[in-house]
Amino acid sequence: MDKCYLCGNHFNESDVMKHDEHIIQQAIGGVLKSNNILCETCGEILGRAVDAPFSMMFDSICTRLDIKKDRGNNKGTAKGVVFSNRDAYGNDLSGVEVFWKDSKVTPVKPIHKYSPDNSKVVVYASAKQLKSYKERVRKEVDERYDDGCKPEIVVCDDLSGVITYPLELDDEAFKKGFAKIAIGFASRVGVDRDVLNLVLDVEQNKIKDNVSLLPFYPKGVFDDIVERDKKNIRHYPSHTLILFTAASRTNLLVCYVELFSTFQFYVILSDQYDGKPIYEGYQQRLDKRESYIFKPDRRYYKERGMILSSLGIDQQRIDNAYEKQKEFSNAKTAEEIEYKIIQDEYMKQKYYVDFDEEVKIAIDYASMKLIEPLDQLSLKNVTDTLSNARLFYRSDENDEEFFDVSSYRRCFFSGGECHDYVFYLKDFYETCEGRKKRKEYGHNKLYMLSGHMEIKNIKEKLEA
Numbered sequence: 267m268d269k270c271y272l273c274g275n276h277f278n279e280s281d282v283m284k285h286d287e288h289i290i291q292q293a294i295g296g297v298l299k300s301n302n303i304l305c306e307t308c309g310e311i312l313g314r315a316v317d318a319p320f321s322m323m324f325d326s327i328c329t330r331l332d333i334k335k336d337r338g339n340n341k342g343t344a345k346g347v348v349f350s351n352r353d354a355y356g357n358d359l360s361g362v363e364v365f366w367k368d369s370k371v372t373p374v375k376p377i378h379k380y381s382p383d384n385s386k387v388v389v390y391a392s393a394k395q396l397k398s399y400k401e402r403v404r405k406e407v408d409e410r411y412d413d414g415c416k417p418e419i420v421v422c423d424d425l426s427g428v429i430t431y432p433l434e435l436d437d438e439a440f441k442k443g444f445a446k447i448a449i450g451f452a453s454r455v456g457v458d459r460d461v462l463n464l465v466l467d468v469e470q471n472k473i474k475d476n477v478s479l480l481p482f483y484p485k486g487v488f489d490d491i492v493e494r495d496k497k498n499i500r501h502y503p504s505h506t507l508i509l510f511t512a513a514s515r516t517n518l519l520v521c522y523v524e525l526f527s528t529f530q531f532y533v534i535l536s537d538q539y540d541g542k543p544i545y546e547g548y549q550q551r552l553d554k555r556e557s558y559i560f561k562p563d564r565r566y567y568k569e570r571g572m573i574l575s576s577l578g579i580d581q582q583r584i585d586n587a588y589e590k591q592k593e594f595s596n597a598k599t600a601e602e603i604e605y606k607i608i609q610d611e612y613m614k615q616k617y618y619v620d621f622d623e624e625v626k627i628a629i630d631y632a633s634m635k636l637i638e639p640l641d642q643l644s645l646k647n648v649t650d651t652l653s654n655a656r657l658f659y660r661s662d663e664n665d666e667e668f669f670d671v672s673s674y675r676r677c678f679f680s681g682g683e684c685h686d687y688v689f690y691l692k693d694f695y696e697t698c699e700g701r702k703k704r705k706e707y708g709h710n711k712l713y714m715l716s717g718h719m720e721i722k723n724i725k726e727k728l729e730a
């Protein structure tokens with residue numbers, strides 16, 4: 267694209283400057299960038315109005331996954347709320363505000379609870395608060411109980427596993443954040459702003475206020491297994507984007523956005539798209555971000571051209587980045603700029619995964635799982651399973667088999683018919699059962715992510 271999707275102005279060298287924009291917010295670990303979708307001014311406007319509040323919602327998840335960019339030695343703290351009704355001691359802690367620090371979850375204010383049979387009193391406090399608070403509890407126990415029947419004082423300094431993350435899914439900032447990701451991805455693929463009529467207000471140069479997100483729910487038999495076993499397949503958690511035109515109505519342009527393998531929504535971008543059918547996927551991993559500083563060595567000076575081209579960097583890009591900042595008081599030298607770009611590209615490649623390949627691995631995995639109990643399924647399910655398999659495993663005119671990714675998250679077979687996910691799900695959520703199932707599914711996804719983070723933190727504790 268040669269113009270900014272928000273203001274519609276064509277890029278130039280003066281007042282509509284190109285700007286490196288993260289398609290998925292950098293604060294939540296996004297690495298995909300594009301320098302020709304937003305101008306500098308609009309990038310800053312959306313950064314403040316959309317990215318900042320959106321990223322804040324995922325703050326506790328990012329802290330726990332350790333994907334804070336500028337973490338340094340401070341691992342940060344994250345707030346959450348206890349959601350389990352009973353902890354390991356049988357105490358009800360729901361609603362207690364907790365924070366996470368140094369791989370441990372403790373209450374913001376220390377508390378204590380007597381077990382139902384009064385045999386124990388559990389003190390919940392961080393290491394810092396513990397000593398003085400425990401003393402207070404001891405006094406209370408001495409006053410209340412006679413010798414011989416005093417409850418034992420037990421200390422709990424970690425509540426991981428019972429906390430949840432405050433996320434208001436109806437929040438305007440949440441919707442806009444998803445819409446911005448979808449618009450950015452579509453623009454990067456080359457879709458004009460005028461086409462994006464359901465999400466962009468091109469008269470007022472803004473993202474629309476009433477964007478509707480359609481939550482994903484796994485309806486196809488393959489998706490069902492993929493989602494159930496997601497954390498065991500590969501690269502969990504990850505971010506995924508898929509831009510596509512609906513199978514049964516090619517003027518409907520949709521972007522599927524999946525963040526942290528957990529928050530999965532369709533953003534309907536347009537019902538006036540008239541270009542070629544699209545199916546474009548992207549996935550990145552989110553494993554612990556290691557810091558990497560590029561330092562040129564002898565090999566670099568010898569093979570500079572080759573190294574640059576292998577990372578997809580051309581001289582023009584280095585020159586442009588240098589020119590843009592050379593007047594600043596803290597200007598970097600051309601070499602420093604070059605090393606910074608290499609560092610960025612290296613990191614990007616480290617997180618990059620091949621979307622088609624990842625989908626194939628997931629679908630192959632589900633196929634294996636489906637084959638085993640095939641004879642136990644009803645006839646209808648066998649037919650549906652085979653029809654769904656044929657969407658992915660196809661053969662060309664020479665009978666050569668190939669894997670076709672293009673139905674993934676877009677359409678599926680059920681009851682002998684091929685359905686577009688977006689149309690099917692709209693009807694599904696009209697029903698009480700549909701809404702209930704989606705709610706349970708959303709909880710399960712969050713639970714899976716919590717479990718993953720908990721295990722990750724336990725591993726870190728063991729290593730520490």
Ligand SMILES: [Zn+2]
Binds near residue numbers: 272309
């Ligand atoms: Zn602009």
